[in-house]
Amino acid sequence: MRILLTEDDSLIAEGVSAGLSVQGFIVSHVTTASATESALSAAEFDLLILDLGLPDQDGLMLLRRLRNRNFHIPVLVLTARDSINDRVAGLQSGADDYLLKPFDLRELVARLHTLHRRFLGRSSNVIQHGELSVNPSTREFLVNGDPVDLSKKEQAVLCALLNTKGIVSVDALKDAVYGFSVDVESNALNVHIHNLRKKLGASIVQTVRGIGYRLGHLGERES
16 A cells, blocks of 8 residues: 655654555655645545654645645545644545544554545455455455565565556556666566465466556466
8 A cells, every 4th residue: 555654754764664564555654734735636545644844835725735636546634743633634634534642553553444445345354265265454464365475575576456446557566566766677566466476376467568566366276
C-alpha cells in the first residue's frame, strides 16, 4: 500500500515511516503543504497521512483545497489537536479518520487498512482471487489454505494488481513497490514478477505490451 506522509516533525516522521515499512507499506515523506500537492499530482497513492501543523500552511486549508480539486484519496489526520471542535473541523474539511498524537502504531496500521478497504468497497480485509486468499493487514498469502512465502516486494506487486481492476502501468507498479521518489533499476520490477510467476504460476501476472501488467489466474507452480 502506497502512503504519502505529510509530517514536519522529523522524529515522528522517521518513526512512522520505519514502523509502516516493517508492516509492508511503501511510505513517501514530505514536510509541507506545497510538497504534498506536488507529490499527489506526480504519483498515485492509496492513502494520505496528514499532520495539521505544517510550516507553510495549516493542514485543514490544504485538506479543503484537495477536496475542492477532487482529490478523492482517503485522508487520515494525525495531530495533537485534541478538542472536539478540532476533530469536527477535520472531519468536515474532508478527513476520513482522525488519530491523536501520541498513538500506538498498531492502531495506526489497523486504521489505514480499514480506510483502504472501505475506499475499495470491500467489507472484509480478505481478498479472494480464485484459490488465492490474501489478507493485507496480516500479510497472509494462502493458496488453497496453504501459505505461500512471498518477499515484501512480491507482496507489494501482487497487492497492487489485486487492488486494481484492469491494467496497471509500469510506472504505477514501480511506485506501488518502491515509492515515487526512488530510482529503480530497469530490471528490478521484472525480477519480482518473475518470482511471483514461479511461486503462483506463469499466468498470475500478465504482460500487456507497451502498457503494463494485469492480474491473471493461478497456475501450476514450480516445486
